Amino acid sequence: MLYKYLDPDRINILESGLIRFTQPSDFNDPFEFKPVASTLASKAEIDKYVDQYMDEILQVELKKYPLEVRTLIPLKQLKLITRQLYSQNLPEIEKKLVEMGSATTQLFSDKSNELIGVLSLTENNSNLLMWSHYARSHKGFCVGFDKKSDFFNQTRSRKDEFYHLRKVEYCKDRPISRLTQLSGVELLLIKSEAWQYEQEWRMCAALTDSSSSFTTDENPLPIHLFEFPKTAVKEIILGACISQDNKDKLLGIIKTNEEYNHVAVKQAIISSKQFKLEFIDL
Structure with a gap:
């Protein structure tokens, strides 16, 4: 299973079957x-491109000139001159390519916010920091998804x-x-060791x-929601500090929705001896 920590305000995702790709x-x-x-x-x-094309x-380019102009210089000699010019200007070409590489990656960074959404999940359902950061200091909840669900395996090509x-x-x-060597991993999946x-x-x-x-007044970016199958939900863990009201809401949604009959529901509690969470079945 993979897990998603959620703020208590997002209880409605269990009713709607919609989750944000950020x-x-x-x-x-x-x-x-x-x-x-x-x-x-x-x-x-660059050399390979020049040789090939x-x-x-x-x-x-020659076809743009009248025939009498094209015949003034043999093609072989024109190729030689072109190669000489290429060699002479290579330092400037390389400088421009560096600038273009920087500009292109900046464009990717800018446009990704208009085009790409990301659903982030984790292997760990008991990380104290993540419960604090993403589930409003343990007042929220955590959803366990079946990573083998078809929803998470929609690859369209290799x-x-x-x-x-x-x-x-x-x-x-x-x-x-x-830029020609940057892979999808380097573009989308690399983060600091921190x-x-x-x-x-x-x-x-x-x-x-x-x-x-x-859109909302609090967020300048549009909120994009994607439908997920409720059958992909396998486990729901209530935060150790969840309010009774939110606990009742969550349990009510799970109990009244037949599509969640298979879901294991647990309550996180604070260990009496260690800095860790323990889970009890509800």
Whole structure:
């Protein structure tokens, strides 16, 4: 199972079957979806491109001139001059590619907030810090999802970056690569080692596929909700400090909804001897 810690205000997700996929800029890590590209492409990649396409490019450009102009210089000599110019201007070309790499990664970071939503889950249902940070100081609840549910396995192709669960990777340093070498992992799944305690898994989705969206006065970004099957819910844990009112609401939803008949319901309690949580069945 994988778990989602939730604020008590979000009890309604169990009724609606809708859960938020969050934009990167709404995360609490300022490094989210901010890859570092050393350059757009390497010299070897540029050389390969020149070798592969120079003839084609020259032919296209030559056709723009009258026939009498095209015959003034043999094609072989034109290729030689072009290569000389390429070599002479390579330092400036490489400088521009570095600038383009930086600009492109910034564009990705900006546009990801308009296009990509992320559902974050965790392997750990008893982390004291996560209960505090994401479940309003243990007043909320935690939902355990079946990671084998079809909902979490909607891969459309072998290289698909969306609609399936993947484990976040934690690194000491930010990965720096050529833009052509940046992988989906480096773009979407790399975080600092400082977050390793979260043991996070992610599923990314296109925000245009959301079931509904709305705006609030408190949040400048639209809230995008995606429908999930209630059969994917396997466990619900009530926070150690949950109010009696919210506890009654949660239990009422679970008991009156036949689709949750299979769900195990537990109460988190504070251990009397250790800094840990214990769970009892309800």
